[in-house]
Amino acid sequence: MTQGEKKREAHVVGAVSDFPEWSHRVVRVGRRQIGVFNIGGKLYGLPNVCPHQTGPLCEGKPPLGTLVSRAENDWRFEWVHDGEVVVCPWHGLEYHVPTGRCLAYPNINLRRYEVVVESGKVKVLL
Amino acid sequence: MAETVTKQRERKEKLEDILVVDCDVHVHESPRELIPYCEMPWRVALENIKDVQEFYLDIPGFSPGTTAYEAKFPSGQEGTRMVHSPEQMREELDEIHVDIGVLFPDHFLKIPVIAQIDYAAALARAYNAWLLDKWCDVEKGLLGCILACPQDPEDAACEIRKYAKEPGMVGVFLPCAGLERLWGHRQYDPIYKAAQEADLPVLLHSVTVIHPVFPFNTHGFETEFGRHICSHTFSMMANLVHMITTGVPVRYPNLRVAVTEAGISWVPFLMHKMDKEYVERRREVPFLEDKPSTYLKKMYFATQPVEEPENLGDLVTMMNLYDGEDNTIFASDWPHHDFDHPAKVHQVPFSNEVRRKVFGENALRLFNIDANGKRLNLQGDG
Numbered sequence: 001m002t003q004g005e006k007k008r009e010a011h012v013v014g015a016v017s018d019f020p021e022w023s024h025r026v027v028r029v030g031r032r033q034i035g036v037f038n039i040g041g042k043l044y045g046l047p048n049v050c051p052h053q054t055g056p057l058c059e060g061k062p063p064l065g066t067l068v069s070r071a072e073n074d075w076r077f078e079w080v081h082d083g084e085v086v087v088c089p090w091h092g093l094e095y096h097v098p099t100g101r102c103l104a105y106p107n108i109n110l111r112r113y114e115v116v117v118e119s120g121k122v123k124v125l126l
Numbered sequence: 127m128a129e130t131v132t133k134q135r136e137r138k139e140k141l142e143d144i145l146v147v148d149c150d151v152h153v154h155e156s157p158r159e160l161i162p163y164c165e166m167p168w169r170v171a172l173e174n175i176k177d178v179q180e181f182y183l184d185i186p187g188f189s190p191g192t193t194a195y196e197a198k199f200p201s202g203q204e205g206t207r208m209v210h211s212p213e214q215m216r217e218e219l220d221e222i223h224v225d226i227g228v229l230f231p232d233h234f235l236k237i238p239v240i241a242q243i244d245y246a247a248a249l250a251r252a253y254n255a256w257l258l259d260k261w262c263d264v265e266k267g268l269l270g271c272i273l274a275c276p277q278d279p280e281d282a283a284c285e286i287r288k289y290a291k292e293p294g295m296v297g298v299f300l301p302c303a304g305l306e307r308l309w310g311h312r313q314y315d316p317i318y319k320a321a322q323e324a325d326l327p328v329l330l331h332s333v334t335v336i337h338p339v340f341p342f343n344t345h346g347f348e349t350e351f352g353r354h355i356c357s358h359t360f361s362m363m364a365n366l367v368h369m370i371t372t373g374v375p376v377r378y379p380n381l382r383v384a385v386t387e388a389g390i391s392w393v394p395f396l397m398h399k400m401d402k403e404y405v406e407r408r409r410e411v412p413f414l415e416d417k418p419s420t421y422l423k424k425m426y427f428a429t430q431p432v433e434e435p436e437n438l439g440d441l442v443t444m445m446n447l448y449d450g451e452d453n454t455i456f457a458s459d460w461p462h463h464d465f466d467h468p469a470k471v472h473q474v475p476f477s478n479e480v481r482r483k484v485f486g487e488n489a490l491r492l493f494n495i496d497a498n499g500k501r502l503n504l505q506g507d508g
Contacts, residue, residue: 052434053467053469054469060202090465092201092203094202
């Protein structure tokens, strides 16, 4: 893992057992609220603020899948990213958790916080 | 006329320092809640459905018709928030910095689709009594609108007269979803007469339904996306065109009219479209004393669901096209799925003066209330 110019600090946000697979919860690190998601055993962190109207993005339902439609598949609807798409409970804007990409507006990319496990503790790097 | 765009050196006022009057928030009424307020024999019918499973804005025999015409994929946005008590409403409006909220129903947005005239009128009477008893509270900044049942305009006029002097009632709600005859029809004159006499504004509000009347004959759309747009915005345009082309603003010159939940970007379009028609067709509307846009500009337009162009300055431009600084009013539509947080409208690059007008001062004039929600048209009544 390459480190940026600034040294990042590891903030313990819970035990590994607090984040079972396919679960998510919002943790506080200082004044920040961060949604920590366990997607198939890998941990991801996203800000709990939707850039649209500041909704509590990570406080809703666990990530689900979503629908896409592509020319290569004759524009048939496909259910994709199962368990990987978080939806803002306020207005329904969808984000792909592993990449932070907004599905409706691809120019919007959420900041992604690195989440690591060390000695049974879950830590967010800031 | 004030500068609309923020002057460079002016410090932007914070949202929490501005009076926010929210012209559209929704209470949740249910058959069970209304039973004690409903007359016989209709009360028996409400008793009969009090335990029926409620879908969002869809209870058989109460607010018929579902909005789920498509495959129901799971989603993280259920869009089924409801507010069940004035305490809950006050708490939630505090969270979004709203000082005064104007109350509309949930289910009875769809009251025009009730086929039985006497039942619809009984439901409206029960709702009005319940709203005043349980929700309207000037101290809490929760102010009601009298539901005018379009199926029975004479009864609706009686309701307006009945509540005309109530400090907690500040307007008349004209439901538009599935409306058989548009609000310009002469049959509604008793409602306008009563509202004007009571100095209460009328507020049009629609919602999505599929119903065989324009613009709700939307069965051709494959998506709620399409139906939702038409059900709100087209409905407002249709009703305002009808009201102006039947002379409502001429016959009731002191009646204040507001529209909700349609955004604002269509207003310049409608204004210019009507003025163009007027060139050729004035003789069809000979009672108009001025071009149609003159009447339209006297109406009030609620922001929600506010358009969100990449350049929010475009909203200022659109507002200026209809001289909107004095007749644009803020609405959140709390707690519905497409509510607007006032922070979004706060981002629009208005001058402080125009921002204060849009967030509160224009609404105070519309409802003729002071900044504490007190009606200013009740003087001399002891």
